[in-house]
Amino acid sequence: MSTINQPLKLLMNLAKIQAVISRKFDGLAVHGIGFNDFLILHLLQQAPGGQLRRTELAEKIGLTASGITRLLLPMEKTGLVTRGANERDARVSYAKLTHAGKTIYEEALPSASAISEDIIPDEYLKKSPPVADLLIMLGGNIR
Amino acid sequence: MSTINQPLKLLMNLAKIQAVISRKFDGLAVHGIGFNDFLILHLLQQAPGGQLRRTELAEKIGLTASGITRLLLPMEKTGLVTRGANERDARVSYAKLTHAGKTIYEEALPSASAISEDIIPDEYLKKSPPVADLLIMLGGNIR
């Protein structure tokens, strides 16, 4: 008889959690951006000089290089982000936060924080229960 | 100065983890199924009578109803799953595990378990560190 191991159980819960989360985060649409756009803005805002190589963004965000190209395209068009070149290596292209982008990020941050706290209430974190329990609980309670 | 709260940090990590996981799980493609197909088979296999209503599947898996329709379509064509009706309520339609579906599930289970253990090594679970640490660690280490 085949049973399910614990890691697999976790991953199955994760899948659902993530699906629900990214849909909740469409609340950011008020600011004209989606979850991944927000992530991009956040990463750039933290990066030195407000810029990162596209490959780095891909790696940090969990998308492929082509996914990044397609994600950044509209952000460049709306002027949240701009392109930069590397003097030493002509292959690389930077994504750079614009002033407009920074503004949008700062406007969206409170919404994003509120949504997050709604999904993962602070009390869960304070208790710091074992991961397994938390994820399973989330999987069961999340809407 | 705007800082990031802990829940938001977690969710940003989760997003990446999930993106990576579902790509890793395409290793199940050897069995001719994807991550969500596997999830469906798993849920049906556990359900009494090997069947579930389509809305229930949607809810459990974190997809919309239309997502389920489109996910099940090819699975019905390849005969992993079949349709059932409800005698009392003509609106509902069941997804039911076929013999072939059960076989594929059992074949895929070991692969799925192996992939999961690879992503979340057992030692992490044994230590049961606070969620935050685990997720952040994962977000940093996952490939």
Added chain:
DNA sequence: GACATATACTTGACTTATCAATGATTATTC
């Protein structure tokens, strides 16, 4: 210093999922 290999990014074709609208059935309310 030419040739093979590797890296960074983009593009075309495709997959997967969403949303909004629709059809069909059931439940509620007056």
Added chain:
DNA sequence: GAATAATCATTGATAAGTCAAGTATATGTC
């Protein structure tokens, strides 16, 4: 019990991301 509202599922149009192939540049080797 007719009218209204709610629920289940599917469909057309579209968005977001993948993969494989292609272009351009860098690096390593002989």
